[in-house]
Amino acid sequence: MNVFFALTTACYVASSIGYQGYVLFQKRPIYKVAKILLWVGFLCHTGVIAVQYFKAGHFPVQNLHETLSTFGWAVVGVFLILQLKFNLMVLGALVAPLATLAVVIASILPNPPIEIDPVFKGLWRTFHVGTLILGNAAFAIAFLVAILYLIQEKAIKDKKRGFFFRRLPSLQLLDSMGYSCLIAGFPMLTFGIITGVIYAQMVTGRFWTWDQKEILAGITWLVYAALLHQRLAVGWQGKRAAIMTILGFAVLFLTFFLRFLG
């Protein structure tokens, strides 16, 4: 295994532990260390992915190993960007472990070298894959935020204050953060699917083949489109929106894995 990839994994693991420690003990220095570790891990990871990209000439998403790794990278990247605006400190306690899980599973999976068909290269494909990965990362974070929302909502509703009530931010903040992720993720998903369709036309001569993967991708898009519509038009927010966000991610997750296992 690549040294940098190992370093990335180590940083993510340490950062995850740090974030859990922060949630538990509420000490700012722990948080700062965890954040720095995550940044270091992210920069290493960026290096790894950049090398893979230039070697192969496309995003490293040819097998499950590469895809998981790239997904973990994107999740951390989107999170770090979001942190600049929202500074939701406890979220790291979920994001870092998710990224860790992705790279750890990736590192135990085989990484067979793949002969790339030249048709898999090119600008369309880079766009298709790039936007989908970023979109998925945004949805993954929306999913994590929705979980936090439901925990906090339950604490307030049931009047059972305590561990989470004190540590989690306001419902308003969680809701608007989830919304921001959706707003960011949806155009990317849409663009990713459109470029995918065009790309399919270029490669196979057909826009839409009704295979399992395409159907699921379509369903994912519909779920998120419905959620976004409800939020914008009907003003859905809060609990129902959070549940829908989680549902949407479940479908997304299924699509993602069927791509490799199905």
Next chain:
Amino acid sequence: MVEKSEIVVVGLNHKTAPVEVRERLAFSSEDTPEVLETMRQDQCVDEIMLFSTCNRVEFLLATKDIPEAVEAVKDFLADFKKTPRQVFEDALYVYDGDEAVLHIFRVASSLDSMMIGEPQILGQIKEAYQQASDHGTCAVVLNRLMHRSFSVAKRVRTETGIGDHAVSISYAAVELGRKIFGELEGKAVLLIGAGEMAELAVENLVTNRAQPIFVANRTFERGLEIAERFRGTAIRFEEVPDYLNVVDIVISSTGASHYILMREDFKGVMRARKNRPLFLIDIAVPRDIDPEINRISNVYVYDIDDLKSAIQENMEERQKEALRGERIVDEAVVQFRRWFQSLDVVPTIVALREKTEEIRQAELKKTFASLTSASEQDRAAIERLTAALVKKILHDPTLFLKQIGGYKDKNSLYVDITRRLFNLDERNNCE
């Protein structure tokens, strides 16, 4: 050799004395000058300060004779308050030395308060100190002790979360509001009915920039009156359901014997408000708001018991923080002891000699290094000269320090001045 003053606290508080005793012994700030003037006449009292609040009465003294001083305080209390000793004697506590310092630090830091972490106590102590200062009954020891206790109290407040969690109904409402809405700025509030607690809650919300404020009262005039106070708008009682679309926080406190907000009132409300959250606070007993409403999505209903249990939890949280405060206080007691011990005459004379000797040696070394031509004899002469010089210079101050016992309560002062004059504490970080 003279003895220096010791610190003693004689007092009672909410833990040791019932309110009947406390109110009987409490001193008003008008009484205080007389108390201080009378007590300072006592032979055994070197320095004195009186601290009296509704929860405690404490005499803080510096004295050379602890038992005598304690008796003097008891006599004074019995005499001044025309109360037989047996009424309060059992409730009194007496601390001296480190224990007294610890006690004062804990009181100032609000660790000894009925409501742990309440912020008023420090101001009250400062005021008491100010009075004693004005009457000149505080000198070196109590001055230092009080200044230390102020800085300890400040440290405890900033470094622990002792004052962080809301422990009153109105603050608990604000805290919950923050967990729902994030910022309260611009959140519309509706007050139904009236009442001290409800109005206090509205006031806290206004302080957090919640606005606009609506007030509904069965008597419209009364509503107008309250609304005016919060620069709000009075609405008719019948209009309340219509305003559920508009407001974000409702505080209800009426004398009604039945629910005034029913689940039916909320039909279509959430749709109209585009599901924006609604926070309903029911302070009334019997309750004003149907608890069933809490089941509606994005609506949160808290009644008085819910708020009280929130406060209970916060109290426990404060107690945890108080433990961290105790550690800070313990540390400060050790530091204070170090300074206090340095007030003894003997260590001061020793320190004085050590310092001058150090200077002498250093200067000799410098001189000899450049005086290469000097013979062994010359060196010995210089050595003798400097030693004699230092000894002569120190002779009078030493004698003075040894004799100052004759001045009541002045020895600590002179020792302290000596130490400062010669900067003997530069290695101790006492301040």
